[in-house]
Amino acid sequence: MTEPRSPIDDAVRAAGAVVGEHAGVTAVTDYGDPEAEIAASRRLGLADLSPLARVGFRGPGAREWLAARGVELPDEPNRARVQPDGSIAIARSWTEALVLGALRGADSVCDRLEAGAADGHRVRAYSLPRFDGMFWFALTGASAVDCLAKLCGVDMRESAFPVGSVAQTSLARLNAVIVRVDLGDMPVFHLLGDSASAEYAWASLLDAMQEFDGRPVGLRALHALAREFE
Amino acid sequence: MPLGLLKYGLRPRRPPDRFLPPRPELKRAYDTVIIGGGGHGLAAAYYLAVDHGITDVAVLDKGYLGGGNTGRNTAIVRANYLTEDGVRFYAESLDLWRGLSGELDFNLQYSERGHLTLAHADSAIRTMRWRAEVNKHLGVDSELIFPDEIARLVPGLDLSSDVRHPVLAALYHPPGATARHDAVVWAYAARAAARGVELHSDTEVTGIEVEGGRVTGVETSRGTISCNRVLQAVAGQSSLVSGMAGFRLPIHTVPLQACVSLPLKPWLDPIVVSGSLHVYIWQSARGEVVIGGATDPYGLYANRSTLEFAEGTLLPVLELFPFLANVKMLRQWAGMCDMTPDFSPVMGVTPVENLYIDAGWGTWGFKATPVCGKRMAELIATGRTPDLLQPFRLSRFAEFEQVGEKGAASVGH
Amino acid sequence: MKIMPCPLNGPRPIQEFTCGGEVVATPNPDRADAETWADYLFLHHNAAGIVREWWYHVPTSFWFIADRNTVTDEIVRTFLPRELFRPDAQRDQP
Numbered sequence: 001m002t003e004p005r006s007p008i009d010d011a012v013r014a015a016g017a018v019v020g021e022h023a024g025v026t027a028v029t030d031y032g033d034p035e036a037e038i039a040a041s042r043r044l045g046l047a048d049l050s051p052l053a054r055v056g057f058r059g060p061g062a063r064e065w066l067a068a069r070g071v072e073l074p075d076e077p078n079r080a081r082v083q084p085d086g087s088i089a090i091a092r093s094w095t096e097a098l099v100l101g102a103l104r105g106a107d108s109v110c111d112r113l114e115a116g117a118a119d120g121h122r123v124r125a126y127s128l129p130r131f132d133g134m135f136w137f138a139l140t141g142a143s144a145v146d147c148l149a150k151l152c153g154v155d156m157r158e159s160a161f162p163v164g165s166v167a168q169t170s171l172a173r174l175n176a177v178i179v180r181v182d183l184g185d186m187p188v189f190h191l192l193g194d195s196a197s198a199e200y201a202w203a204s205l206l207d208a209m210q211e212f213d214g215r216p217v218g219l220r221a222l223h224a225l226a227r228e229f230e
Numbered sequence: 231m232p233l234g235l236l237k238y239g240l241r242p243r244r245p246p247d248r249f250l251p252p253r254p255e256l257k258r259a260y261d262t263v264i265i266g267g268g269g270h271g272l273a274a275a276y277y278l279a280v281d282h283g284i285t286d287v288a289v290l291d292k293g294y295l296g297g298g299n300t301g302r303n304t305a306i307v308r309a310n311y312l313t314e315d316g317v318r319f320y321a322e323s324l325d326l327w328r329g330l331s332g333e334l335d336f337n338l339q340y341s342e343r344g345h346l347t348l349a350h351a352d353s354a355i356r357t358m359r360w361r362a363e364v365n366k367h368l369g370v371d372s373e374l375i376f377p378d379e380i381a382r383l384v385p386g387l388d389l390s391s392d393v394r395h396p397v398l399a400a401l402y403h404p405p406g407a408t409a410r411h412d413a414v415v416w417a418y419a420a421r422a423a424a425r426g427v428e429l430h431s432d433t434e435v436t437g438i439e440v441e442g443g444r445v446t447g448v449e450t451s452r453g454t455i456s457c458n459r460v461l462q463a464v465a466g467q468s469s470l471v472s473g474m475a476g477f478r479l480p481i482h483t484v485p486l487q488a489c490v491s492l493p494l495k496p497w498l499d500p501i502v503v504s505g506s507l508h509v510y511i512w513q514s515a516r517g518e519v520v521i522g523g524a525t526d527p528y529g530l531y532a533n534r535s536t537l538e539f540a541e542g543t544l545l546p547v548l549e550l551f552p553f554l555a556n557v558k559m560l561r562q563w564a565g566m567c568d569m570t571p572d573f574s575p576v577m578g579v580t581p582v583e584n585l586y587i588d589a590g591w592g593t594w595g596f597k598a599t600p601v602c603g604k605r606m607a608e609l610i611a612t613g614r615t616p617d618l619l620q621p622f623r624l625s626r627f628a629e630f631e632q633v634g635e636k637g638a639a640s641v642g643h
Numbered sequence: 644m645k646i647m648p649c650p651l652n653g654p655r656p657i658q659e660f661t662c663g664g665e666v667v668a669t670p671n672p673d674r675a676d677a678e679t680w681a682d683y684l685f686l687h688h689n690a691a692g693i694v695r696e697w698w699y700h701v702p703t704s705f706w707f708i709a710d711r712n713t714v715t716d717e718i719v720r721t722f723l724p725r726e727l728f729r730p731d732a733q734r735d736q737p
Binding site: 469470478479480481482483527528529530531532534536537538571627628629630 | 644645657658661662664677678681682684685686687688689690691694713714715716
């Protein structure tokens with residue numbers, strides 16, 4: 001089997017993406033100019049995180065089953081909590097969770113959870129494969145809120161949508177999960193949606209980003225920023 | 231100089247023409263009461279009088295004549311349906327429409343301009359071909375045509391292939407027409423009234439009296455009337471009126487909105503429909519571009535307009551006709567659609583004896599005005615359901631014999 | 644824009660939702676005759692006034708119930724199905 005590919009692999013390669021391994025993940029490392037991408041990320045950047053791990057769980061026992069494996073879901077639906085290993089646990093409803101793997105993807109908690117998923121059936125916690133079904137982008141930077149306002153009806157300003165907020169809503173008329181988990185003082189919105197519409201979502205976002213001088217960025221820039229904020 | 235003219239010339243004041251008689255006092259009893267003074271109810275009254283000599287008839291309307299969906303629809307007439315039952319029924323309506331201005335001696339501005347239903351996908355072409363074959367088999371003029379011919383009929387249409395929904399083909403229905411909807415109401419009302427039918431606007435029905443399973447009268451805001459027979463023809467209020475008689479209908483009432491632009495010079499001859507884009511468009515004699523779309527997403531008894539409709543309907547119009555981008559919209563309105571599960575009407579007898587129903591007209595009622603009026607009048611006069619109406623009986627749902635016309639609805643709903 | 648208060652997601656534009664029809668009792672599949680099924684499938688109350696309906700939030704596949712006025716186009720109240728139905732451990736519940 002070949003390496004898992006992003007649903008927008010063709011589109012990002014056509015835009016000059018360098019795909020390679022970085023910090024344990026095979027993904028878009030950069031678009032040829034990592035330094036410029038760091039600056040762009042602070043302004044307005046869009047990264048394709050689709051090659052990173054993610055997995056969902058649903059069922060009345062999902063919360064307890066995940067807790068027993070060290071994943072602490074937020075108490076309320078539509079909230080996200082960053083785990084000590086950097087993964088993000090999202091409560092999509094009272095009985096459904098989505099776990100996003102850490103930006104440094106090696107030894108992902110998602111792989112561990114998925115491997116043990118059959119065991120969850122005893123307590124009615126059922127795994128939902130999300131890797132192939134959902135794209136995962138990150139919209140970063142100071143203009144991210146203004147950019148999202150063009151595509152989404154939910155108020156994404158920090159006063160209404162602070163870090164840890166989740167909105168499951170319509171983004172560019174697609175169903176999407178929007179999660180705010182900043183990197184230090186840099187706003188970051190994780191965007192997840194149906195992978196069949198990934199190319200459309202990517203193109204719509206880039207189009208909306210134009211007026212803010214936004215651009216696609218690679219994982220190398222995000223990793224550099226993450227280190228900076230650590 | 232005609233003497234009559236001289237007579238008026240010598241008088242200080244010319245007496246006003248009275249097109250419709252003044253509203254009379256409400257009698258205590260009529261042979262037949264028709265609830266609903268729209269096109270359908272007035273047509274039934276007209277044919278009861280003309281075809282069957284029944285003139286002891288009161289037409290009741292809670293508002294003004296033609297103030298409901300007859301005055302709110304987008305006035306399209308066509309017969310290119312999908313089922314044999316549907317095609318036969320609407321084909322007879324087309325025949326009646328063609329002679330109607332003459333019969334009623336009133337200019338209904340009936341305009342045969344052709345009707346195109348665009349196909350944007352192979353599956354749509356398949357349905358169009360099916361409809362064309364059913365139509366031709368039953369003597370209705372319909373043909374599948376392709377972009378070269380579409381371009382001749384609709385020069386302004388974007389036929390390029392690099393768009394979201396390229397036009398691949400169209401079902402062309404040359405007899406597709408439009409008519410002046412208010413004129414239809416006025417003409418039927420005037421000609422029925424001339425034969426003795428009473429028109430009672432501003433007369434709301436508040437109850438239906440049933441004894442021993444048989445209708446005996448109606449309660450109104452102006453007093454109670456006893457009668458032998460009742461016809462309910464109240465599109466948009468059908469469930470509420472049938473509820474007064476104690477039975478439910480396979481109907482869900484949903485608003486349908488439409489809008490017109492400021493008048494433009496004539497540029498569009500036929501009616502153009504796109505089911506995939508959920509829009510239809512034609513140009514009125516006044517030059518206004520008439521635009522309709524899908525029904526509202528949820529049920530309501532309110533004629534309010536929404537921004538979502540304007541946005542969601544006008545964007546796809548621009549995909550078909552990009553040059554309309556700077557045209558200003560003049561007004562937007564809504565009517566109430568009684569949607570049925572099979573997209574066909576409900577006509578005929580009801581669980582209450584001598585109470586007849588003309589309902590379930592969803593988004594397809596205006597075009598059926600003459601045939602429905604004529605055949606419902608026949609049913610009321612003879613007590614026998616005409617063959618043409620039999621497939622549309624209310625009991626078809628309990629018998630699991632629906633008349634599936636969703637594939638021929640002008641736009642998806 | 645019409646706002647629907649979703650019990651899971653809070654206030655949202657109504658375009659994010661689909662109406663699932665009147666809340667009515669489902670006939671017992673073992674005992675119901677054809678007439679009962681036809682009634683259940685096809686006949687509606689279609690009331691003018693406050694109606695009780697199923698609604699569905701599409702981005703979250705979440706079903707709930709809304710009391711809604713079909714004359715004034717006002718949403719009176721939204722709530723979880725378990726208020727009306729036997730609590731079922733397999734359904735979403737707080």
